[in-house]
Amino acid sequence: MAKRLGERGLAELPVWRENLQHHAAGCYSSHSGVKAWQRRAQAAVLSAERWAAIAGHDARADLERAWKQVLFNQFHDVLPGSAIEPAYDDARDQLGEAVAIAKRIITRAHNVIARDIHVPEETGTQPVVVFNPHPWPVRTRVEIQYGLAPTGVRVVDADGTDVPCQPIQPVATTDRFTYLLVPHAGDWRAAGLTRRAAVLSSPVRAMLESFHRGTLPAACGYLDDGGGQVMVTAVKRHEDAPRDLVVRAVETTGRAAVATLDLPLAGIRLTADFGPSQIRTFRIPLDDPLSVVETDLVELGTRKGAFTVEPW
Incomplete structure (x- = not known):
């Protein structure tokens, strides 16, 4: 265009000096609060899933309600910070409800576990x-x-x-x-x-x-991922079969790795290959833990992945 118009033609082009945002003027482009609330709620509900699974509590209904509040507030205008101010009043309250639900689940599980510790x-x-x-x-x-x-x-x-x-x-x-x-x-x-x-x-x-x-005993663990490249990110009871344990792990460094997951909770040790940044999800029937299968992210299908499992 510059070659076609020349210097004189470029100088005659109109110049717009005001805001170019013609849609949704006045909306926020960022909102630190909702990002902190969202992260806090995600962490709380993930933790609640783990402790409910460890304590053997069926908290599926409460967890579903909490996750729906978290996911609803990942709407594309709310989470980026481009919604109007009243939307963040609602987001704060809804994400706060998710945290409150998670805290009740965690507190109940901790109380039950603590009563079983020999002190x-x-x-x-x-x-x-x-x-x-x-x-x-x-x-x-x-x-x-x-x-x-x-x-x-x-x-x-x-x-x-x-x-x-x-x-x-x-x-x-x-x-x-x-x-x-x-x-x-x-x-x-x-x-x-x-x-x-x-x-x-x-x-x-x-x-x-x-x-x-x-x-x-005074010190006890229920799952250990070894603290290496592969990190367990979710531990929960299966939504349709509460006697099945779901364990999800991800490779965190962008490099292939072999991971060994010790699961005293299920009485097994699972070893699996992970590709760079790969996510793998395992479904473990607690009544027959050696019959582990790999499932998909929605935990409905079965995948044919290579892994070994042995008694812990």
Whole structure:
């Protein structure tokens, strides 16, 4: 066009100096709140699915209601931040309902599991149970409200080893946020950012417990993905067959890998090949866990993928 019009022709072209957005003028182009609410709700409901599966609770109806609120607010105008302000009042309330449902499911499951832990009485101590929602060991900060010892306490882990601790003063503010700085060598893969982000979104939960007898040891795990390239992202009961466990995992670095998933919950060890960024979903009948099948993302069909399974 420049060659055809020449300099004079280009100079005579009209110049528009105002907003080019002729549609939906006044809408937001970004909205940080809805992105934070959406991420919080997703993490909460995923965690609720896991704990309900571990505790053996049939929470399908409540989880369906929570997921519908999460998915509804992924509408293309709401999630990007281009809707009008009243839409975000509704989104906040609906995503808040999803979080509230998830919290009730998690709290019930934790209470049931905690009552099964053997906690022998030790005079002058207060038992605290910490629940890790991730299928790998984590090293992270644990916060708990404890006002019975204003001068401070000594904290030990399940083996009696001292754990560093410090009192903090709660601050009432509307501008609180959490971020994580990760110094590291190499690229983002070496830093393990995918797992660090998961822990940041779904922190561990601590609760005060009493002394009582139980069948569970002081430290116990139900699933371990090894903490490598392949990360388990979903653990839940099958929506149509609650005696079947669904486990979904994804390769997180863009490189092929072999992963071994230990599932004490089902009594099996599963080993599978994963292509770069591949997602694989396994359906495990708890009444016959060695009869594992690979299923599709909607968990209805069966896929012919290579994997091995053995008793754990």
